[in-house]
């Protein structure tokens with residue numbers, strides 16, 4: 154029966170004795186997972202609270218630290234154990250009234266989820282079998298469940314990293330907010346004063362010392378870190394939690410002894426964490442949560458943080474005393490929420506409680522486990538300590554399947570000098586957006602060896618342009634030219650060449666073309682025959698129906714059309730979203746937007762056209778880079794007064810100089826319209842800007858335009874014909 158500590162008579166009838174595992178003096182933990190109590194604070198949004206500093210310290214390193222610099226060895230002496238002092242009794246949680254009806258509903262709802270609360274105590278943390286993972290292989294009671302004092306709500310979390318199942322249920326839709334009750338529970342919390350004597354700790358027996366020796370932890374290290382043991386017979390240890398322990402003292406039943414990791418601050422015992430040899434953890438209740446080995450980092454400029462006490466001891470064997478362990482293991486994953494304010498950051502109270510120890514630290518090496526929870530812990534620590542002063546380690550490979558998981562494993566299998574090397578070679582903790590070149594060395598090597606693909610761009614298919622303009626995925630080419638110069642024609646011809654040469658596919662946002670006209674032009678270029686046999690095509694063989702059918706299939710396979718089917722003009726955002734779909738769905742490698750002035754260019758009154766163009770081109774470039782898609786963007790020059798027939802300049806593009814500033818390539822298409830000045834089929838492709846010298850150069854190429862088929866040829870090719 155679910156029990157609530159209550160004065161309420163009704164409830165006393167309803168409830169039986171406290172469940173045996175709701176110990177007054179201990180909090181049980183799974184491996185490396187401290188159970189914060191109660192769980193409810195975790196459900197609170199940071200928005201509920203004022204958030205002063207969310208970082209433990211400011212901090213850029215006070216001085217630059219050379220890479221691979223060894224950590225300083227601190228030489229803190231052995232701590233003498235303090236003399237006994239009065240130990241406080243463990244207080245019970247304050248009794249509160251409760252609501253039977255709510256509790257019954259809550260009981261029913263949780264049962265649906267497989268959580269049986271009949272043996273649970275409200276207002277406290279309860280340990281249950283997790284219905285989601287059944288406690289894994291070891292069958293541990295990994296589900297931490299907290300029911301609020303009134304029975305209005307329950308929250309739970311499975312502390313097994315592989316499971317991490319968590320949830321929250323209210324008894325009823327109008328259940329009282331949990332924060333009210335949380336406040337009351339918190340009020341009764343206090344910190345116990347503890348001593349070695351009050352906890353009845355003893356020096357380690359030989360068998361436990363041997364257990365550490367197997368893990369390469371020496372007696373000196375055990376002594377210096379005041380590692381002790383605790384026997385059962387005391388109320389704290391209950392047989393229920395001690396069984397099948399593989400090692401043990403012959404004089405004591407193996408299930409009745411546990412290692413005691415003592416937590417000290419300035420020589421005073423603050424907390425004690427126990428570990429039995431079946432690797433089950435628990436710790437003293439109502440004690441302050443601090444880092445393990447805290448006094449070893451007093452005034453340290455270099456600090457190592459590990460994920461368990463054994464790892465802290467392993468670091469000492471490798472020569473590093475300036476190391477602390479977190480007391481509570483790792484979270485299953487990185488929280489998606491902002492770092493809560495200090496007083497609400499319940500899971501990481503141990504960090505805040507020790508914040509002054511990090512004031513002088515300019516280098517903090519996060520040597521947490523290599524698994525996902527370990528990496529999540531490193532991230533949570535870095536978020537709080539400041540990434541800029543954090544380093545991280547890479548655990549070496551164990552075999553083809555994986556890596557060593559932590560410091561103690563490395564010490565056991567590879568020895569102290571390898572562990573020392575790993576710490577000496579810690580690398581900078583990554584900061585999103587801040588890189589050094591080493592992050593890109595693989596890509597640079599691939600570029601050098603030309604295994605990336607398209608390092609020199611793709612040929613346009615015209616020899617005349619090979620030295621001037623090649624098409625690189627992810628770049629932006631601006632194409633301009635006076636009206637009717639053949640900009641659209643030339644781009645269509647280029648797309649046909651690219652498709653023929655390297656099989657690229659394209660998305661077309663050509664707003665001036667009717668679909669059927671655009672199809673005709675593309676088919677003529679591909680089939681190299683006129684669509685119609687009259688007028689412009691009267692002297693040449695017309696494409697056959699079979700060729701048309703084949704051509705239609707080619708059109709369908711090669712191009713995606715982006716068209717605004719209502720009267721409104723498309724916005725650039727709209728075009729890019731559809732182009733993205735075309736990339737993902739059809740694998741297009743190129744996008745044509747033709748022309749700029751047919752897009753919707755509404756802009757806020759406060760924004761100048763220059764600002765607007767700049768932002769628009771930024772969006773296009775981001776799209777191009779992100780999707781490795783080349784974009785051709787056609788823009789008209791402004792009205793040219795006193796035009797004498799020369800090719801316009803890229804700075805003549807109406808709207809903004811950003812067109813030339815922001816593009817990767819700038820091309821002007823120009824054609825001769827004066828028979829006296831030269832052949833009228835002569836087309837001048839003026840390459841006016843090429844950002845990447847590897848793929849081109851500034852210069853002019855001349856092509857010949859076949860008006861019947863719309864095909865552009867190299868001049869010598871056309872002369873051959």
Ligand SMILES: Nc1ncnc2c1ncn2[C@@H]1O[C@H](COP(=O)(O)OP(=O)(O)OP(=O)(O)O)[C@@H](O)[C@H]1O
Nearest residue numbers: 635636637638639640641642824833834835836858
């Ligand atoms: N070198 C050329 N010789 C003769 N006609 C050409 C030449 N280049 C293009 N044309 C013709 O000019 C017309 C317009 O071509 P296109 O639409 O490609 O020009 P544009 O520069 O994109 O025009 P606008 O600026 O109006 O969009 C087409 O009928 C095309 O056949």
